[in-house]
Amino acid sequence: MHTSTPTVALVDCNNFYASCEKLFAPKLASRPVVVLSNNDGCVVARSAEAKALGIAMGVPWFKIAEQALQHGVVALSSNYALYADMSNRVVDVLSGFTPELEVYSIDESFLNLSGFAHLDLAAYGQQIRQRVARWVGLPVCVGIAPTKTLAKLANHFAKKRPIFDGVCHLDRLDETTRKQLFSETAVNEVWGVGGRITARLAELGIETVEVLRTADPEWIRQHFSVVLERTVRELNGTACLALETIAPPKKQIMASRSFGSAVFHLIELREAIAHHISRAAEKLRAQGAEAGAVTVMIRTNPFKPTDPQYQRSVTVPLAHPTADTLELVETAAAVLKRIYRPGLAYHKAGVMLSELQPAGARQCDLFDHPTQDARRHATMQAMDAINQKWGRGTLRAAAAGRAQGWQMRRERLSPAYTTSWAELPIALAR
DNA sequence: TCTGGGGTCCTAGGACCC
């Protein structure tokens, strides 16, 4: 029996959303491109050229729009249909490199490479890059290390340090080089160390990865939390975070949106809430689950402190768990009525489904109506089938309305190049 | 003078991630 040290690779797409946009619009190839959040609010992705111009992640677009456009920046609304499809293609390719893979986010996957020690893993990483580039057309970087936290860090080096040529195999570095890299890197580059913890660590004189790595884990737990303790152990090569090759079922499902412009009236809010809960219920059924509680949230615009502020969310348990859109719409509308206050400029509304459990798992009780339940169930199945075939929202609860003046802005949307026949890219040959 | 203590459950809020 031969046991080897565990090895994990993190494969991360470079500037994922911006790269997807460039892939289908060759004229953008050398231009600075940014992708905006819903409502065209903030910058959520930047191409290399946009980063070089100093455009920060998360900055509100309206604050930089004028200047950015002068520099030739192309700004696009986020096109999730396109990104989700491209993400699936990348995962398909990566699946050919390992039997065990965790899809961590839309643009990142962890690959279990334990037992691949007989290979030159840095060369293997280069193969991954080349195949994704050739088969999908997107650039990726690869970090290889014994733990997930170290693999993330290795990926950071692979991206930032040209010497690695896109692949950093941490255990291949000699001790002096590794220590040098860790000493030159700020703690906030570590996975799990955000702004707040960075500030508190700085007060204690811990500013680089190397200093954090050599801190006493027990002491870290006492002064921070068990979460940061695990991070420190992971930085030392002790795996505390398992690879989740099978996605665990969701514990809650949310659907919320800021409005394109302020909403004042209960009727409009009710339409938005009905729309959101319909989306959430669809996701719920797709997962084969039922919800045991519904939360409704509404809020005014916190970025307008001169406006009267109001924010409220209320959760109600359901008498029996359900995935029925009409039932959920009804419940949510009743909750909304309770928390609505007139005369306020509402900015955002949303719902959350929680206490999720597998459909049909519950016990029948005295108040069940088996025939009515079966009829509702069939209705939902038909609705999902029709919407899948003819497009989202073809069949929907009347309460979700038609006008939808509350809907978000998406003024700079690129075509659904890969998921809509009508929007396929056209190639011209001559 | 002197007013228990420990366990569990729930919720709200904080922190992080992409």
Next chain:
DNA sequence: TCTGGGGTCCTAGGACCC
């Protein structure tokens, strides 16, 4: 005029119980 959305985990503190 214009500042995203969807998720997880952990902790502290209150309520309640014996």
